[in-house]
Amino acid sequence: MPIHEKSLLDPNKVLTAEKLVIDGVDVSGHWNTMILPRTVADYDPDFQKTIRALPGGENVHRCWQCGSCTNSCTMYAINTDFNPRYWIYCTNLGLQSEIVKDKDIIWQCVSCNKCTNICPKDVRPEGVMKALAHWLEMEGHTPKSRSSMFDEEFTRQCIERGRIEDSEVMFKFFKASGEDVKALLTGGWLRVFIERMNNLPLLKAGRIGAFLARLPITGPLKMGWMMLFKPRTRSWARTGAVLAAYVEEQKRKAHAHG
Amino acid sequence: MNDTILVVGGGPTGLAAAHGAASVGRKVVLVEKADRLGGAPILSGYAKLVPSGEWAKDAIGRMIARVESNPLATVHKSTRVTALEGGPGNFSATLSNGQQVQAGAVILGTGFTHFDSINKPEWGFGTYEDVVTTTQVEQMVGAGRIACPSDGRTPERVAILLCVGSRDRQIGREWCSKICCTVSTNLAIEIKELSPKTDVFIYYMDIRTFGLYEDKFYWTSQEEFGTKFVKARIAEVTIAPDGKRLLVKGEDTLVKRPIVIPFDLVVHAIGMDPNEDNPEIAKVFGVGLEKHGFLDRGEHYTSSFSSTRPGVYVGGAALAPEDIDTCVSHGLAMAMRAVGDLAALARKAA
Ligand SMILES: Cc1cc2nc3c(=O)[nH]c(=O)nc-3n(C[C@H](O)[C@H](O)[C@H](O)COP(=O)(O)OP(=O)(O)OC[C@H]3O[C@@H](n4cnc5c(N)ncnc54)[C@H](O)[C@@H]3O)c2cc1C
Ligand code: SF4
Ligand code: SF4
Ligand code: SF4
Secondary structure (H helix, E strand, C coil), X not given: CCCCCHHHCCHHHEEECCCCEECCEECCCCCCEEECCCCECCCCHXXXXXXXXXXXXXXXXXXXXXXXXXXXCHHHHHCCCCCHHHHHXXXXXCCXXXXXXXXXXXXXXXXXXHHHHHCCCCCCHHHHHHHHXXXXXXXXXXXXXXXXXXXXXXXXXXXXXXXXXXXXXXHHHHHHCCCCHHHHHHCCHHHHHHXXXXXXXXXXXXXXXXXXXXXCCHHHHHHHHHHXXXXXXXCHHHHHHHHHHHHHHHHHHHHHHX | CCCCEEEECCCHHHHHHHHXXXXXXXXXXXXXXXXXXXXXXXXXXXXXXXXXXXXXXXXXXXXXXXXXXXXXXXXXXXXXXXXXXXXXXCEEEEECCCCEEEECEEEECCCEEECCHHHCHHXXXXXXXXXXXHHHHHHHHHHCXXXXXXXXXXXXXXXXEEEEXXXXXXXXXXXXXXXXXXXXXXXXXXXXXXXXXXXXXXXXXXXXXXXXXXXXXXXXXXXCCCCEEEECCEEXXXXXXXXXXXXXXXXECXXXXXXXXXXXXXXXXXXXXXXXXHHHHHHHHXXXXXXXXXXXXXXXXXXXXXXXXXXXXXXXXXXXXCCHHXXXXXXHHHHHHHHHHHHHHHHHHC
């Protein structure tokens, strides 16, 4: 059956059955469409705690829905579905499904912090956006973001060795994020980066001596050596263990909240 | 000429007026219809007052003791004024106990009446035991335990509905009761203090915690005690299929969707109605009523707290919904007016 004003309905609330039998009566065809009610039937009071336990979400409970954040928001100006005020409200009442519904836009926050600068209750909406994006990722609603992949490798090295190896971080990050390193080297930003580090115009001008004199040699050599031997900060083992235990504990706490 | 001051009503307003007049040496006669002094905070057993945080029985108790122990004050309880004759400087009042009182001025501190939630049947009061009013929760807080009246269980979730009996053309109440937002945010704090596991939700159209009550009550309630604020005016309160919890139905205007949320206890933040005696008071004292049914007042800037009858002053919640602090100031100001006007009369006569 046709629905008038379909635009007013949430598409996933409209069910259309090929064949439908109700109380033994076949209603296929004519009465095959159902609209699920949009009623909010409960709150999840723990959701606010979960988000408050994530970095950036600490002040979400302060919001009084004035809308200043949304009004000032860079993203809202482009897409009126991007509404930090609304997500903050849903967070406070525990309407998780509403947040999940917008999982494909929440991460688009550009961290311009206009919202945080204008918010009269110091909610720091920009932080809340981060916390929500983080939560969506943690729960598997959105794929792991590139920045999370980077952070993971960075943290792993810190805890293991008390220091990081830049090239190894980059290498592992590229691998995890499925980056095509070859394409980067031949046409991407990595090529531009290498060109700038090396004074290519000198080479083109045939001044090979001057070019070689500027060629970074010891740096890359050292990098290669480090990648092979992975040195640790001295007597790091114990510190690393303590740090790892602390991180675990914090994670557990955040989880217990939720 | 008589310079005794007749004060009618022994609530915060009347008590402040009586003390004020006695403090400058005037004789005072205080007439109170109830069997106790103290007005609403005492008669309805309020818990801790906003903004002082003092227990009502202590704070108002001091006001009562100060008047009752004053040799210049005569107190008539369980008494009303049935007739008032005369004018400024020579009023003659007849009391329901048969006594006559001669006075130079009359101060009305006859206060308000709590809105009776029975007049909003769709919100479940009188139908479901676990729908209560803010005065009942005040009494629970006073007794030190928050419980559902139906079976004595501690509520997991409480909904406070604001503006019950206020701001509602449906029932002819076109005023804001001024204090219920502050009282409700404070009650949410007190509920949380007594029962930390209970979640409190406040359903509002606006939050009007005026002046310094903004951060002290609203912000504190939200930020430190986790009170949740939902922008919705509730349509209906019904009972859940389990026959136990209540269902609060309405539209959440911010998610633009209907809500049907289960609660253990639903609290009506009842408003302040004009004193139900006002029609009678208007007749007995010969004063006018304003359009909502509160006592009418004269020009305020240079004839503060005058009623529509010379020599009769009116203040406190008899004029409009007011908080106690304001009522105390009104009481003192009326004493000043009465004493000052009588002094002027005396000078003129001399
Ligand atoms: C639930 C609730 C909680 C509140 N909590 C607070 C709070 O925490 N802090 C705050 O500032 N305010 C609070 N208020 C407001 C407070 O109750 C009023 O501001 C205050 O009681 C008004 O004082 P009043 O003396 O003018 O009137 P009332 O307190 O109403 O006193 C009037 C007195 O006059 C008597 N009287 C009435 N008619 C007659 C008559 N015809 N003859 C003789 N006597 C008569 C009455 O018996 C009564 O004793 C609250 C109000 C409500 C509804
Ligand atoms: S930080 Fe994000 S949410 Fe805040 S104004 Fe900028 S884009 Fe909008
Ligand atoms: S500006 Fe702040 S208080 Fe206002 S809606 Fe946004 S987060 Fe809430
Ligand atoms: S003070 Fe608040 S609850 Fe009371 S009538 Fe006004 S807006 Fe409504």
